[in-house]
Amino acid sequence: MKRVHIAATLLDAQLAADTLAGAGIAAHILNIHAVGALGDLPFLHAQPELWVENDAHAERARVILAETRDVPLSCEKPCPHCGEVNPGHFLSCWHCDGGLSDC
Numbered sequence: 001m002k003r004v005h006i007a008a009t010l011l012d013a014q015l016a017a018d019t020l021a022g023a024g025i026a027a028h029i030l031n032i033h034a035v036g037a038l039g040d041l042p043f044l045h046a047q048p049e050l051w052v053e054n055d056a057h058a059e060r061a062r063v064i065l066a067e068t069r070d071v072p073l074s075c076e077k078p079c080p081h082c083g084e085v086n087p088g089h090f091l092s093c094w095h096c097d098g099g100l101s102d103c
């Protein structure tokens with residue numbers, strides 16, 4: 001396993017894990033329970049971390065996460081397959097699962 005992301009919050013870690021799962025990359029969140037010990041543990045030891053199962057997927061995972069973080073939240077993508085509007089950070093349509101292009 002290799003670490004590919006240190007998240008600010010558990011929500012951020014879960015969104016990143018879901019993004020990777022959508023791309024077919026299995027990942028696990030570590031330090032899920034350590035977040036509650038912030039203040040007792042050093043800050044860097046309590047942040048949620050995202051680790052990919054297969055080391056060979058680490059670089060692709062980092063690229064995918066970097067691309068999704070750079071998309072402004074105000075961006076919206078219409079689905080070319082069904083016409084549904086999707087948030088800019090979605091890689092596939094929430095309605096029909098069709099692939100989306102960049103904003």
Ligand SMILES: [Zn+2]
Nearest residue numbers: 079082093096
């Ligand atoms: Zn669609």
